[in-house]
Amino acid sequence: MTSSPNRRTALVVGASGITGAAIVSRLLADGDWRILALSRSAPVSHPQVEHVAADLRNADDLRRVLGGRGVSHVFFTAWSRQDSEAENIRVNGGMVRDLLAALSDEPVQHVALVTGLKHYLGPFEAYAAGEMPDTPFHEDEPRLDTPNFYYEQEDELFAAAARSGFTWSVHRSHTVIGHAVGNAMNMASTIAVQASLCKRLGRPFVFPGSETQWNGLTDMTDAGLLAEQMLWAATSPAGANEPFNIVNGDVFRWRWMWPRLAAYFGVEAEGFRDAPRPLEQQMVGLEGEWAELVAEHGLVEADLARVASWWHTDGDLGRDIEVVTDMSKSRLAGFTGYRRTLDAFTAIFDRLREERIVP
DSSP, X not given: OOOOTTOEEEEEETXXXXXXXXXXXXXXXXXXXXXXXXXXXXXXXXTTEEEEEOOTTOHHHHHHHHTTSOOOEEEEOOOOOOSSHHHHHHHHHHHHHHHHHHTTTSOOOEEEEEEETHHHHOOGGGTTOSOOOOSSBOTTOOOOSXXXXXXXXXXXXXXXXXXXXXXXXXXXXXXXXXXOXXXXXXXXXXHHHHHHHHHHHTOOEEOOSOHHHHHSEEXXXXXXXXXXXXXXXXXXXXXTTEEEEEOOBOOEEHHHHHHHHHHHHTOOEEOOBSBOOOHXXXXXXXXHHHHHHHHHHTOSOOOGXXXXXXXXXXXXXXXXXXXXXXXXXXXXXXXXXXXXXXXXHXXXXXXXXXXXXXX
């Protein structure tokens, strides 16, 4: 492909994750981008993508590998889960600060940062513990009066933008579903693995979450749609210097969704009964069963922990609160992307099967 003289250079931070991989795919489809994919390991396997190996927690490493790259656009999708919110703030705020400091002499035009709805709900250790805004969540809600690493990341972004003169955008996603093996927060592959094990063992496909989640309205975020919004904000004047919610655009109840996911896998759906039934309890001790399933079907990932994150899906579906998100702001600004969540799930399941990750 012939490059234009004004070819842009995108740095995708966390390129091996669900959102980062989706952004790389979106940039490749968009055309004339030079793509730098930053991750500590697991390089993106594509001839048009340059892997940049760096540790986001090492400021010297970042300065060494990023200087002189000509980065014009940054898509920051990485985070590192710590044992406390104080550590989350120190580590994750520091990664944003150090990365942007390493790019201070680069021709950066825009930085897009992914956060999430814990901006409105509170961090893991104080989740929904304080006074939250009413649903649907809107971008102009004031911050909660509790420490939150999302706020620290935003503040580091705002400070760097003020110093360097680039524009920014913040993208507040709900539960992101997409394709990335080894991701610690991957509901789509977790559900696919749960259903596959249930089918093998002749068990019902049991909803693990709360009565509120089973009966209430909710929404989700497809990684491809999130990538589309980030690219729009990074290249559109209407997307500059604004936070945006990003969800698929439909709402659903799990009591409607769960039987349809069960039908895809050919298992018997069982809904909420009396109390949550977490996957960490339902699926305990099934590593051997998964290994046998992998061997029988010639699957490619024998490590159950790399394809299923029981804790994350339990946390998401176990919430006793309604979570619905307003998308008016970005729609009025010109971003009109949409996904039907059921179709997003089945498209991911199809790909997991095609790549022999689930049977």
